[in-house]
Amino acid sequence: MTDSLLAEAGLLSPKIAGQARALDYLEEEQKRGITIKTANISLLHEIKGKSYVLNIIDTPGHVDFTGKVTRALRAIDGAVVVVDAVEEVMVQTETVTRQALDERVKPVLFINKIDRLIRELKISPKEIQEKLSRIIRDFNTLIDIYGEPEFKDDWKVNPSEGTVAFGSALHRWGFTSGIAQEKGIGFKKIIEIYKQERWQEIQKTLPLHSAILNMAVENLPNPVVAQKYRIPKIWKGDINSKIGQAMLDCNDDGPIVLCFNKVQMDSHAGLVATGRLFSGSIGEGDEVYLVGAKKAYRVQQISMYMGAFRDVVDRIVAGNIAALLGLDLARAGETLVDVTTKEMIPFERIKYVSEPVVTIAIEPKHPKDLPRLVDIMHRIAVDDPNLVSTINKETGEYLLSGMGELHLEIACKVIKDFKLDITTSRPIVVYRESVAGQGVIAMTKSPNKHSRFWIQVEPLEEKVVEMIEKGEIDDIVGRKQMGTVLYRDAKWSTKEARNVMALEEHRNILINLTTGIQALREVRATIISGFRWACQNGPLCEEPLRGLKIKLMDAKLHEDPVHRGPAQVMPATRKGILGSYLTAGPILLEPIYKIGVSVSPQWVGEVTSIITRNRGRITSSAQRGSLTMINGYIPVSETFGLAADMRSATSGHAFWQCTFDHWEKMSKNLALSVIKEIREKRGLNPEIPSPNRFIDEA
Numbered sequence: 001m002t003d004s005l006l007a008e009a010g011l012l013s014p015k016i017a018g019q020a021r022a023l024d025y026l027e028e029e030q031k032r033g034i035t036i037k038t039a040n041i042s043l044l045h046e047i048k049g050k051s052y053v054l055n056i057i058d059t060p061g062h063v064d065f066t067g068k069v070t071r072a073l074r075a076i077d078g079a080v081v082v083v084d085a086v087e088e089v090m091v092q093t094e095t096v097t098r099q100a101l102d103e104r105v106k107p108v109l110f111i112n113k114i115d116r117l118i119r120e121l122k123i124s125p126k127e128i129q130e131k132l133s134r135i136i137r138d139f140n141t142l143i144d145i146y147g148e149p150e151f152k153d154d155w156k157v158n159p160s161e162g163t164v165a166f167g168s169a170l171h172r173w174g175f176t177s178g179i180a181q182e183k184g185i186g187f188k189k190i191i192e193i194y195k196q197e198r199w200q201e202i203q204k205t206l207p208l209h210s211a212i213l214n215m216a217v218e219n220l221p222n223p224v225v226a227q228k229y230r231i232p233k234i235w236k237g238d239i240n241s242k243i244g245q246a247m248l249d250c251n252d253d254g255p256i257v258l259c260f261n262k263v264q265m266d267s268h269a270g271l272v273a274t275g276r277l278f279s280g281s282i283g284e285g286d287e288v289y290l291v292g293a294k295k296a297y298r299v300q301q302i303s304m305y306m307g308a309f310r311d312v313v314d315r316i317v318a319g320n321i322a323a324l325l326g327l328d329l330a331r332a333g334e335t336l337v338d339v340t341t342k343e344m345i346p347f348e349r350i351k352y353v354s355e356p357v358v359t360i361a362i363e364p365k366h367p368k369d370l371p372r373l374v375d376i377m378h379r380i381a382v383d384d385p386n387l388v389s390t391i392n393k394e395t396g397e398y399l400l401s402g403m404g405e406l407h408l409e410i411a412c413k414v415i416k417d418f419k420l421d422i423t424t425s426r427p428i429v430v431y432r433e434s435v436a437g438q439g440v441i442a443m444t445k446s447p448n449k450h451s452r453f454w455i456q457v458e459p460l461e462e463k464v465v466e467m468i469e470k471g472e473i474d475d476i477v478g479r480k481q482m483g484t485v486l487y488r489d490a491k492w493s494t495k496e497a498r499n500v501m502a503l504e505e506h507r508n509i510l511i512n513l514t515t516g517i518q519a520l521r522e523v524r525a526t527i528i529s530g531f532r533w534a535c536q537n538g539p540l541c542e543e544p545l546r547g548l549k550i551k552l553m554d555a556k557l558h559e560d561p562v563h564r565g566p567a568q569v570m571p572a573t574r575k576g577i578l579g580s581y582l583t584a585g586p587i588l589l590e591p592i593y594k595i596g597v598s599v600s601p602q603w604v605g606e607v608t609s610i611i612t613r614n615r616g617r618i619t620s621s622a623q624r625g626s627l628t629m630i631n632g633y634i635p636v637s638e639t640f641g642l643a644a645d646m647r648s649a650t651s652g653h654a655f656w657q658c659t660f661d662h663w664e665k666m667s668k669n670l671a672l673s674v675i676k677e678i679r680e681k682r683g684l685n686p687e688i689p690s691p692n693r694f695i696d697e698a
Helices: 002-008 027-032 063-073 091-102 114-119 125-146 149-155 177-183 187-195 200-205 208-219 223-234 242-248 367-383 405-417 462-469 479-489 494-498 520-536 566-581 601-613 642-650 668-681
Strands: 039-047 050-058 078-084 106-112 164-168 173-175 257-266 270-279 281-283 287-290 295-298 301-306 309-312 315-317 321-325 335-338 358-364 388-391 398-402 422-424 432-435 442-445 452-459 500-504 508-512 548-556 586-599 617-624 627-635 655-665
Touching: 002 039, 002 050, 002 208, 039 208, 039 321, 050 208, 063 091, 063 257, 078 091, 078 125, 078 208, 091 106, 091 125, 091 149, 091 586, 091 655, 106 125, 106 149, 106 208, 114 125, 114 164, 114 187, 125 149, 125 187, 164 208, 173 177, 173 200, 173 208, 177 208, 187 200, 223 242, 242 257, 242 270, 257 367, 301 315, 358 367, 358 405, 367 388, 367 398, 367 405, 398 405, 405 422, 432 452, 432 655, 442 566, 452 566, 462 479, 479 494, 479 500, 494 500, 500 520, 508 520, 520 548, 520 566, 548 566, 586 601, 586 668, 601 617, 601 627, 601 642, 627 655
Parallel strands: 039 301, 078 106, 106 164, 508 548
Antiparallel strands: 039 050, 164 173, 257 270, 257 335, 270 321, 281 315, 287 295, 287 335, 301 309, 301 321, 358 398, 358 422, 388 398, 432 586, 442 452, 452 548, 500 508, 586 627, 586 655, 617 627
16 A cells, blocks of 8 residues: 555656555565564645645554554554455454554544455455445444544544545555545446456556545644644643643644654664654754653754655654654653753653563573673664563573564564574463452561561552553652542542552552651652562562552651661562562463454354364354454463464464453463463472561561
8 A cells, every 4th residue: 555655656666566565675574575663754745736745654564563553653643544355344453443542543444455355255246335334334333432532423434524445555546435426436347347357447547545645635634633632632741831832733833842653773873763743843953852861962863754764854843753863862652852841741651552471582592692682682672662671580591572473583583684693482471460359468677677667469450450551540640640530530548549659560559558657758769669679570480460559558767877778678668569469369360362363154163163272262253244253362372373273274264363452360270380380490499489488577
């Protein structure tokens, strides 16, 4: 599809458009026929003598790269959601639509591969109409489910309003209902042309770029319109302030405000940070400030992306996407402002719908290459924040965690592209440790025995976990606003709601329920550090803790600051959390994929058998024309080798997608088996530690 847009802009020969996949310029993308990274391009499109600039981001469709879609959405105002006419609305369609609506990005729909309905399925015009109507209805259902009340009715797509396009990206033709009426052509005519093998003619009559770009210009909002309703969603600062009003108006003359959505390392230019400019204008030499990194810079160069290349420009104004050089600490989600507005509240954190749930161990074949491996793993983690690299202190292994097998496979390929020989372990699943009930109030002493802490652990309410995931409570919004939301919506007591000390990335909350403790304010940061330390490695098998409400009930601190430093407070806090945790009915959570399978009716039995045999469950099965759509859930640990099983059982006729959906409690026997296996692999004592190891006697 993007090839057709590039050809229209004169950036690609029409002869190779459709086969070139110009924005999939990585060797691995060309070889696999999939999009792996996001690619930016800015095009000029003319309608009725008026020119429009379109900033386009081509994002991956594979579920393992969903994080890149999430980051791209922060920079755009509208999305063309592409749906396969044969497979119809799939799991990933739901995922990207939900992501778009969550960022207040307006969607329109392009139903692709109409040629397959005609040439492969050979269905009648009436059946085609029924199939397309079903796709539109299912897509609007997603908008109904995930859209906000003030937008969802207006944002539902309708062919008669020009918000749905139909076509074949491979054969480079497409149309909306308006174009079809103007050209006097419909599905019957197109079927007839295909039967006569004259489909090349449609490229001239119904060029795809006209359908897509016209639909975008006529139905998607421009930045001046979109920022008025998007800014209150993605920024929690004062809308009535000077900077708030400048962003609402997309003011070129306002202060510089930019949010980065992509950061990548360039072998020649160094770190290239790309993002959306919400206010002001930015050019080479401007003095700017990274809010998160708390560091000032001077912009070395500014450019616009043209696919694989960057075109250097003098200045870029509000509403556009800019690539900047010279900001070595910039990261995806970071907020950039001019140096006069350092105190600006940053944009909301980018909220990912998935988490890294698969891990591999990596080591260089030659020990001398270890420093290079560490450097390369850091570089790819900068490029892709959904890749998490850690070092197992017990075994010395370098671990890389990602969204799925393909995600890690591509990461390893990138490492090898640096001419580094590595060996990798087989993929293993990432788990989480949580609790089923309330633990005891555990008392722990600092290593020097001069300070004491009383800490209690209990499950965090599911509603609060959901609120954290939706960004309704966040460290960025401030303690007062967070407390108000917890009191009002989660029904917390006033004392608990007002005294949240910290949130942790794995959905854990620390609450201070102490009263009148001398010097507590001085050790507050150290207690929070101990809390975060404890949450990183649970006592069952050193997997992260998740979904815990951790309450500091009381504390006795030594009067001399020398005796209550970090080396004393942090270990004591951690011990108290782990001790109470082990008395609270500890459980192991495993990651669960949502799976959607599209298959002919004769293979339904085989598909359902494979899912249920692998501890999965079927939630629905519905006929969609000649295909059956099966939806269900399956543990991530049971999906290794799923592709081979599915292909073998259905003779290659099944099409499926898996996307991370939620964490689920494991059965006790299975959990014990997994815990034993992980402890053994990590060189830990086979026995789960006793609470007494962490709780001190009075």
